[in-house]
Amino acid sequence: MTVLMRARSRDEAHRAATPLELFFDLCFVVAIAQAGRQLVHDLAQGHPGHGIAGYLMLFFTVWWAWVNFSWFSSAYDTDDVPYRVVALVQIAGVLVLAAGIPRAFTAGDFRVVWFGYLVMRLAMVTQWLRAAHGSRGAERRAALRYAAGVTVCQIGWLALLFLPAGDIPWVFVVMGLLELSVPALAERERRTSWHPHHIAERYGLFTIIVLGETVSAATVAVQSALDEHKAPGVLLPVAAGGLLLVFAAYWIYFAVPIHLHLHSNRQAFLWGYGHYLVLGSAAAVGAGIEVAVEESVGTAQLSAFAAAACVTVPGALYIATVWLIHSRHQKRGPAQQLVLPVSAVLVLACTFAGHGAVPAAGLVAAATVAVGVTLTARQGTALAEEQPPRSADPRPRA
Known part of the structure; x- marks a missing residue:
C-alpha cells in the first residue's frame, strides 16, 4: 500500500532499526570488504600511499551513501512498497560499486564505481522528492534542497571519468566537501525529524x-x-x-x-x-x-x-x-x-x-x-x- 511520505516524530516510542535497514547494512559491508581487500594487497606489496589514498576515497563513497539513507530513513521511513523498492535499488547500486572497486584500485578506472554510486544517489533523490511531495512549507523546501544538492553533486562526479588519474584525489576532496555540505544547506531553515535513539542504534549496528x-x-x-x-x-x-x-x-x-x-x-x-x-x-x-x-x-x-x-x-x-x-x-x-x-x-x-x-x-x-x-x-x-x-x-x- 502506498501512502504519503510524512515525517516521523522525534519522540516516537520504541523506535528501532528495521529488517530492511539491517539487510541494507550487510550489503554495504560487501563494498567495504572489497576496499579492505585492495588495501591489504597494496600495503603487503609495499605501496602504502596508493593503497591508503584509494581506500579513503572508495570508503567515502560507500560510507556517505549509507549515511544519507540512514538519516533519511530515521525521519521518513514509511516501510511501504515504493520505499522498499527504492532502498533495494540502492543496495543494487552499492553491489555494482563493489564490483568496480578492484578495477578502480588497480587501473584507475572509476566507470563502474561511478555508475554504482549514481544509481544509489539517484535513488536517494527519488526518496527526497517523494518526501517533498508529502510535505509543506519549510519541510518541503528542505526536502527539495536535498534532492537538488544530491543531483548537482552527481554532475560534479562526472569529472572522475574525464580527468587524468593524477587529478582524481583532488576531485574526491572537492566533491566530498560539497557532498558533506548538502545536509547543512538543506536543513538551514528546518531540521528533519531524525530520531536520536534510532540513529544511534543505526550507527551502532553498522x-x-x-x-x-x-x-x-x-x-x-x-x-x-x-x-x-x-x-x-x-x-x-x-x-x-x-x-x-x-x-x-x-x-x-x-x-x-x-x-x-x-x-x-x-x-x-x-x-x-x-x-x-x-x-x-x-x-x-x-x-x-x-x-x-x-x-x-x-x-x-x-x-x-x-x-x-x-x-x-x-x-x-x-x-x-x-x-x-x-x-x-x-x-x-x-x-x-x-x-x-x-x-x-x-x-x-x-x-x-x-x-x-x-x-x-x-x-x-x-x-x-x-x-x-x-x-x-x-x-x-x-x-x-x-x-x-x-x-x-x-x-x-x-
Whole structure:
C-alpha cells in the first residue's frame, strides 16, 4: 500500500532499526570488504600511499551513501512498497560499486564505481522528492534542497571519468566537501525529524557489522596462512592480539549511551561525520591484521615495523576518534577522560615492538577496557555512598 511520505516524530516510542535497514547494512559491508581487500594487497606489496589514498576515497563513497539513507530513513521511513523498492535499488547500486572497486584500485578506472554510486544517489533523490511531495512549507523546501544538492553533486562526479588519474584525489576532496555540505544547506531553515535513539542504534549496528567483517577477514587470513605455512607459533599471537583489539573496539564503543547526547543538528552532524574515521579505521584494522599475518610468514614485501603500523595506526585512530566524538560526552572526571587518549598513544607505541606489536596492542586494548570498567564501578560506588540512607520505615518517627 502506498501512502504519503510524512515525517516521523522525534519522540516516537520504541523506535528501532528495521529488517530492511539491517539487510541494507550487510550489503554495504560487501563494498567495504572489497576496499579492505585492495588495501591489504597494496600495503603487503609495499605501496602504502596508493593503497591508503584509494581506500579513503572508495570508503567515502560507500560510507556517505549509507549515511544519507540512514538519516533519511530515521525521519521518513514509511516501510511501504515504493520505499522498499527504492532502498533495494540502492543496495543494487552499492553491489555494482563493489564490483568496480578492484578495477578502480588497480587501473584507475572509476566507470563502474561511478555508475554504482549514481544509481544509489539517484535513488536517494527519488526518496527526497517523494518526501517533498508529502510535505509543506519549510519541510518541503528542505526536502527539495536535498534532492537538488544530491543531483548537482552527481554532475560534479562526472569529472572522475574525464580527468587524468593524477587529478582524481583532488576531485574526491572537492566533491566530498560539497557532498558533506548538502545536509547543512538543506536543513538551514528546518531540521528533519531524525530520531536520536534510532540513529544511534543505526550507527551502532553498522559498527558491529564492520567489526564483524574485520574478524572475518582476519580469520580467513590466519586460516590460509596456517594451511600454507604450518606456522601456528608465529600466527596464533597475531590472531590473539588482533581478536583482543577488535573485542576492545566493540566494548569501548558501546560503553556509553550516545543517544542522550544527540539533541541538535550541530551535535549530530559532528558525531555522524566523525564516524567516517571510526568506521574507516575499524575496517582498516582488519586489513592491517591480514598484512601482519602475511609479513609474519614472509609473504609480504614490507618490514616488521611497517606491518605493525598497519594494525597500530588504525587501532589508535579508532580509539582516539571514538573518545573524541563519542565517549567523552559521558565521561566524568579527568581519570575517565584520560583512559582512551592514553590508550591510543600506547597502542601507537606498540608499533616499535616489531613482531610482537599486534599481541602488545591487543593487551593494551584489553587493559583499557579493564581500567574503564574499574573506574566506572568506583564512580558508581561513590555516587551511591553520597546518597542519604533510606529508612526502612518511611513513616515519621516521634
